[in-house]
Amino acid sequence: MSTVSSSIRDYHAASWDEGVIYELGAPGRRGVVPPQSWAPQSGDSLFPQSLRRERDADLPELAEYEVRRHFTHLSQQTMGMMGISLFGTCTMKHNPTVNEQITARSEVAAVHPRQDPSTYQGLLGIVHSLEDELRNLSGMDAFSFQPGGGADAAYLHAVVTRAYHASRGELAQRTHIVTTAQAHPCNPATAKAAGFEVITLPIEEDGYPSVEALKAAIGPNTAALMLNNPDDMGIYNPHIKEFIDAVHEVGGLAFYDNANFNGVMTRLRARDLGFDACMYMLHKTFGVPKGGNGPSVGAYGCSDELAPFLPGPRIVKNGDVYDLIEPEHSVGRVREFLGNVQQLVKAYSWTRAMGTDGLREASDLSLLANNYMEKHLMALKGVTMSFPGKALPRMEMTRYSLEEYTAETGLSTVDVQNRMTDFGIDAYWLAHEPWIVPEPFTPEAGEMWSKEDLDEWIAVLAHVLEEGRRDPELVRTAPHNQVVAQIDGSGLDNPDTWAVTWAAYRRKHGNG
Ligand SMILES: Cc1ncc(COP(=O)(O)O)c(C=O)c1O
Structure with missing residues (x-):
C-alpha cells in the first residue's frame, strides 16, 4: 500500500435537473435591450437579399438573472479545474485570472484584424515579443501562431514540407x-492528409524506436520525420540527434512535436538538437486555457530555410514600427489573420511572469512531482509501468498499466477512471489510440499541484483499487456521485440521432 497520508473527501456533484437554455424562459422576457440597428431596415440594405432572414432567429428569451443562474448551474455541474486534474500529455495548468482581465481590455478585445496595423501597434508588439520569447526557447528563426491547436501545427508542418520539397523540384520523389x-x-494523420505515405517505426524493448529501424525506413523518398520526445509515456529517446542526422543525410526535414515541452523547458532547444521545425501547445504548456483545435494555439516554429513558406500575415519590425507581410512562398492560411490573438497575449503574460528561471524551475518541479507519483503508484498492488526495464528515469509523466488488476478483478482502466471522479478527481488520461500498453493510464503531475493534491490523487486511486476488489459492481457502474452517470455512446455513430445544434436536435427528434 502507498504511504501517503491524505484522507479521502466526501464529494457529490451539484445536480440541477435543468433543461437546456432553449427550454427555459418565456416569450418576451429580456435581459438586455439592444439599441435599434443604424443600418437601413429595407431597400438599400448592406446585406444582399439572399443573406437576409425571412423570420426571426429562434433564440431563447430569458431575463438576465435566469441566464446567469443557468450558466452558474452548468459550471457547478462541471468539475473543471475544481477537482484535481492530472490529465496527462496535456499539462493541465491553472489559467491566471489576471490574463483573462488583460485580454478583456478593449486594446485587445475590440481590435478588428482588418484595422490598419498603425492603429494597433501595441498588440502587434506583444505578439512579436512572444515570437522572440519562443525563438529563444526553441532556437528557431521564425514562428507562426496561426494554427488553432497542436494537430493544426502538425498539419502546417506537413504542408510546409510539401512546399519545401516542391520548391526544390523533389516533391514527386519525396513521398x-x-x-x-x-x-x-x-x-x-496530418502527414496522410497532406498527401504523404506514412511509415510508422515500432517501439523496441527499451521504450523507443531504434536508429537501425529508422535507417532501414528512410531514403531518397523521405520527406520528413515527425515525432515527439519525450513521448507520451514520458520516455526520452537519448539517440534523438542520430535520428535527425540520419534524416538530414537523406534530404528529409525533421519536425519536433514539442507537446511534452514541460519536462524539458529551458533544458534543451529544438534547433540545437538539429530539428528544422517544432511546435508548442500554448493552450497547455504556456498557461493558456485548454481547448483542442479552435480556441487554442499550436505555435509553429521553423528555421530560416522554411520561413518563406509560413502562412501570412507575419509581423515584421521596421525600426519602431510593426508591419504585416505575406511570406514569399507562403503555403496560404491555415486559419484567419494572426490566429487566436487573445491567447497569444495570455501566453506572453505567462511567459514573462515566469521568466527563464521560473520556466526552468517549473520544468524541474514537474519531473520531481512525477517521480514522487511514480514511487507511490508503483507501490500499489495491480499497478505496473510501461517499459519498466528502461534505465533512464521518466520525464514529466509515466504511462502505467492496470493489466494485472484487470486480470484479477475484471475491472478496466475506464471503470477505475470513472469511479475516481466520484471523489472529485478529474478523469485521468488513458493513452492515445492504438494502445500499445494494455489498460493504460497516464497522470501528469506538472509543476502546479501541491503535494497534498498529489497525495489525495494517489490515495483515491489506492482506495478505488481496493474497493474494486471488495465490490467490483460498485466500480463497474460508477460514477455514482456525478451529474451524468455512464454515457450511452451507441447513438454517436448514427447521424440520424446525434445533433450539434438545438435546431438539428428538434428536427431529428420530430419537433422541428
Ligand atoms: C504529443 C502530442 N502532440 C499533439 C497533440 C495535439 O494537440 P491538440 O490537442 O492541441 O491538437 C497532443 C495532444 O494531446 C499531444 O499530446
Whole structure:
C-alpha cells in the first residue's frame, strides 16, 4: 500500500435537473435591450437579399438573472479545474485570472484584424515579443501562431514540407513521412492528409524506436520525420540527434512535436538538437486555457530555410514600427489573420511572469512531482509501468498499466477512471489510440499541484483499487456521485440521432 497520508473527501456533484437554455424562459422576457440597428431596415440594405432572414432567429428569451443562474448551474455541474486534474500529455495548468482581465481590455478585445496595423501597434508588439520569447526557447528563426491547436501545427508542418520539397523540384520523389508508434496520432494523420505515405517505426524493448529501424525506413523518398520526445509515456529517446542526422543525410526535414515541452523547458532547444521545425501547445504548456483545435494555439516554429513558406500575415519590425507581410512562398492560411490573438497575449503574460528561471524551475518541479507519483503508484498492488526495464528515469509523466488488476478483478482502466471522479478527481488520461500498453493510464503531475493534491490523487486511486476488489459492481457502474452517470455512446455513430445544434436536435427528434 502507498504511504501517503491524505484522507479521502466526501464529494457529490451539484445536480440541477435543468433543461437546456432553449427550454427555459418565456416569450418576451429580456435581459438586455439592444439599441435599434443604424443600418437601413429595407431597400438599400448592406446585406444582399439572399443573406437576409425571412423570420426571426429562434433564440431563447430569458431575463438576465435566469441566464446567469443557468450558466452558474452548468459550471457547478462541471468539475473543471475544481477537482484535481492530472490529465496527462496535456499539462493541465491553472489559467491566471489576471490574463483573462488583460485580454478583456478593449486594446485587445475590440481590435478588428482588418484595422490598419498603425492603429494597433501595441498588440502587434506583444505578439512579436512572444515570437522572440519562443525563438529563444526553441532556437528557431521564425514562428507562426496561426494554427488553432497542436494537430493544426502538425498539419502546417506537413504542408510546409510539401512546399519545401516542391520548391526544390523533389516533391514527386519525396513521398514518405516517417513517424513512430508512440507519436501522437496527429502526426501520421496530418502527414496522410497532406498527401504523404506514412511509415510508422515500432517501439523496441527499451521504450523507443531504434536508429537501425529508422535507417532501414528512410531514403531518397523521405520527406520528413515527425515525432515527439519525450513521448507520451514520458520516455526520452537519448539517440534523438542520430535520428535527425540520419534524416538530414537523406534530404528529409525533421519536425519536433514539442507537446511534452514541460519536462524539458529551458533544458534543451529544438534547433540545437538539429530539428528544422517544432511546435508548442500554448493552450497547455504556456498557461493558456485548454481547448483542442479552435480556441487554442499550436505555435509553429521553423528555421530560416522554411520561413518563406509560413502562412501570412507575419509581423515584421521596421525600426519602431510593426508591419504585416505575406511570406514569399507562403503555403496560404491555415486559419484567419494572426490566429487566436487573445491567447497569444495570455501566453506572453505567462511567459514573462515566469521568466527563464521560473520556466526552468517549473520544468524541474514537474519531473520531481512525477517521480514522487511514480514511487507511490508503483507501490500499489495491480499497478505496473510501461517499459519498466528502461534505465533512464521518466520525464514529466509515466504511462502505467492496470493489466494485472484487470486480470484479477475484471475491472478496466475506464471503470477505475470513472469511479475516481466520484471523489472529485478529474478523469485521468488513458493513452492515445492504438494502445500499445494494455489498460493504460497516464497522470501528469506538472509543476502546479501541491503535494497534498498529489497525495489525495494517489490515495483515491489506492482506495478505488481496493474497493474494486471488495465490490467490483460498485466500480463497474460508477460514477455514482456525478451529474451524468455512464454515457450511452451507441447513438454517436448514427447521424440520424446525434445533433450539434438545438435546431438539428428538434428536427431529428420530430419537433422541428
Ligand atoms: C504529443 C502530442 N502532440 C499533439 C497533440 C495535439 O494537440 P491538440 O490537442 O492541441 O491538437 C497532443 C495532444 O494531446 C499531444 O499530446
